[in-house]
Amino acid sequence: MCRHILRAGLLGTLAILVGSTPAVAEAKKDMIAIAVDHARILQIDRGAGTVIIGNPAIVDIEVLSEERLVLTGKSYGITNVIILDRDNSVLMDEQVAVQTFEESTVRVYRQANRQTYACAPKCEPTVTIGDNQDVFDLSSTQYQTRRAIAETAARP
Structure with missing residues (x-):
C-alpha cells in the first residue's frame, strides 16, 4: 500500500514537472x-x-x-x-x-561532489561555479599561482 502511494506521488510530481516545462522554455525565448x-x-x-x-x-x-x-x-x-x-x-x-557552457566539458560526480573538466580534446580541470569546494579552491589557487609566475616572467 505504501509503495502505491509513493509511486502515485512520484508520478504526480513528474506530471507537474513535465507539464510545466514548455512554459519555462517559452519564457526563456524572450531572454x-x-x-x-x-x-x-x-x-x-x-x-x-x-x-x-x-x-x-x-x-x-x-x-x-x-x-x-x-x-x-x-x-x-x-x-x-x-x-x-x-x-x-x-x-x-x-x-x-x-x-552554463556545456560544449566540450565533462562533469564528474562522486556522490554529491562535482568536478568539471574542459575537453578540447584532452580534458583539464577547470574552475566552475557549483564544483566541489575543495576542488574549486585547489584549481583556483593553481591558476592564480600560474598567472603570477607568468606575469613575473613577462616583466623586463
Whole structure:
C-alpha cells in the first residue's frame, strides 16, 4: 500500500514537472541567453547614452561605440539590461539569462561532489561555479599561482 502511494506521488510530481516545462522554455525565448565567461555583441539602432545593469555580478557590459556593446556573462543567474539614449528614452530593456557552457566539458560526480573538466580534446580541470569546494579552491589557487609566475616572467 505504501509503495502505491509513493509511486502515485512520484508520478504526480513528474506530471507537474513535465507539464510545466514548455512554459519555462517559452519564457526563456524572450531572454538574451549568454554563457558564463562568454561574450556577445549587442548592436543597437541609436547611440546609447546610459547603460544600466540590474545585477553587475551576473553580467558586464563594455561600450565599444554608441551603437555597439559587448555583454559578458560573469556568473549564473537572470538579470536585466536597460539602455537609454541621450534623451533618456528606452532603447532596450531585456532580461539576460547567464547559463552554463556545456560544449566540450565533462562533469564528474562522486556522490554529491562535482568536478568539471574542459575537453578540447584532452580534458583539464577547470574552475566552475557549483564544483566541489575543495576542488574549486585547489584549481583556483593553481591558476592564480600560474598567472603570477607568468606575469613575473613577462616583466623586463
